Amino acid sequence: MTIHTPLNEDNARPAGAGANDAASNDHVASYKADLSINFAGIRSPNPFWLASAPPTDKAYNVVRAFEAGWGGVVWKTLGEDPAAVNVSSRYSAHYGPNGEVSGFNNIELITDRSLEINLREITQVKKDWPDRALIVSLMVPCEEEAWKTILPQVEATGCDGIELNFGCPHGMPERGMGAAVGQVPEYVEKVTRWCKTYSSLPVIVKLTPNITDVRLPAQAALRGGADAVSLINTINSITHLDLDRMVAHPVVGGRSTHGGYCGSAVKPIALNMVSEIARTPETANLPISGIGGISNWEDAAEFIALGAGSVQVCTAAMLHGFRIVEEMKDGLGRWMDSKGYQKIDDFTRAAIPNTTDWKHLDMNYQVIARIDQDKCIGCGRCYIACEDTSHQAIMHLAKDNGTARYEVKDADCVGCNLCEITCPVDNCITMEEQDTGKPYMNWMEDPRNPHRAA
Missing domain, CATH: 3.20.20.70 (Aldolase class I)
Incomplete structure (x- = not known):
């Protein structure tokens, strides 16, 4: 054919x-x-x-x-x-x-x-x-x-x-x-x-x-x-x-x-x-x-x-x-x-x-958000998302020229990534790893887990 x-x-x-x-x-x-x-x-x-x-x-x-x-x-x-x-x-x-x-x-x-x-x-x-x-x-x-x-x-x-x-x-x-x-x-x-x-x-x-x-x-x-x-x-x-x-x-x-x-x-x-x-x-x-x-x-x-x-x-x-x-x-x-x-x-x-099961992830690992003020366009999307639906970890600060400045409250940030996801500017918000000084510990070892391994 x-x-x-x-x-x-x-x-x-x-x-x-x-x-x-x-x-x-x-x-x-x-x-x-x-x-x-x-x-x-x-x-x-x-x-x-x-x-x-x-x-x-x-x-x-x-x-x-x-x-x-x-x-x-x-x-x-x-x-x-x-x-x-x-x-x-x-x-x-x-x-x-x-x-x-x-x-x-x-x-x-x-x-x-x-x-x-x-x-x-x-x-x-x-x-x-x-x-x-x-x-x-x-x-x-x-x-x-x-x-x-x-x-x-x-x-x-x-x-x-x-x-x-x-x-x-x-x-x-x-x-x-x-x-x-x-x-x-x-x-x-x-x-x-x-x-x-x-x-x-x-x-x-x-x-x-x-x-x-x-x-x-x-x-x-x-x-x-x-x-x-x-x-x-x-x-x-x-x-x-x-x-x-x-x-x-x-x-x-x-x-x-x-x-x-x-x-x-x-x-x-x-x-x-x-x-x-x-x-x-x-x-x-x-x-x-x-x-x-x-x-x-x-x-x-x-x-x-x-x-x-x-x-x-x-x-x-x-x-x-x-x-x-x-x-x-x-x-x-x-x-x-x-x-x-x-x-x-x-x-x-x-x-x-x-790639693993959730129970094997490190409970002591921590990141927090960082906002690059040179890249920030002041849209406030990160603030609205965090304030309304997350952990109220971003501050809305008024600048002298009438625009807004947004800063992360480190003590309240849980590193959930929501602000990074909502930000319309590439690499304006990044997640910064913190040195907790604690060793790897998964959920099966965590004392907060009532079913942890003995």
Whole structure:
């Protein structure tokens, strides 16, 4: 099959050209760091993959992504025929105060294209782009025969691995798939074991965040033989309502439903869940593909430092296009050079030793706020926040010229960081460490803890 696609944006080479054409643009890299990865046996020229979603729905999209420099893609979730049927409309968003999209919601299902067409296109794309990671996302009924049937067909495409979609929170759980499987560790373990039985490909289990403890399905996936996990999938959500019509968005014929929430707003949740798996002894060595609100190289570096071996991007690409990967690669490479990191593995999980449970934090550690008077613009936001909602630790002083001066009352400051967070001027308020003269003492040792260790 021939896939007809246009030339890339600079007309440097024909679409569909492979690794020998320096398709990843590494020949013009402004950094020395090696961004290539080997994730659970899957090689990729860089850690930036497109997540299973609309951007990876067809060959045309995937080829354009590879032309732009993405290291890999997870093809949009395949299922049994007949293909799923989607509704209109499908997306909504949560906006920040300046109108930017901070969270993105969708009620789209898995691929609505036939299995035969998808498999044919995957085969051709992998043939044309042998240096890129191409993982196929799968979702079929929780029946052994269904998995036994589809897995050989997928493996025949020459793809590099499979990702089990156990996270979709809408539409598919009503059919006994997606999050309906991912929320039950026993199901996760069972289906993972089927996949390892009927396929020789690396198996990545995509976990749902719509669960009390994400470590449990991760451990179940490992027991089933999973080669890696990816997380997070989208979070159940309703972004906002039309208060005139009394219906949530997106609106489908006057009604709506909950959908999957993603975008920068979910990043803190995703980082925590990734770190929980990475720092739990049972799963400490389990490869993790990090997903959730990754919009730039710094986001990616944070996920990697907390345990991810690759990162997957969706919303940022949907909002800004595939070329964002150029800045992601360049920024990550330059930062790695500045830190002396030669390869991704040099800082993978580097932040895990410093991530712990609250009970192990030092109760004798103390910081207090410092206001740089040369940078202060006198807006008073720190004072209002502290006076109304915190510890009344900032003084409002009148200056001779009628303006205000704000100073911290050291004795009352508990180092909560609220003033630093509310301040609109970078580095105007900083938190200064205090020498308490006291040794490390955690809560389990603290005499104020009635349940402390003897």
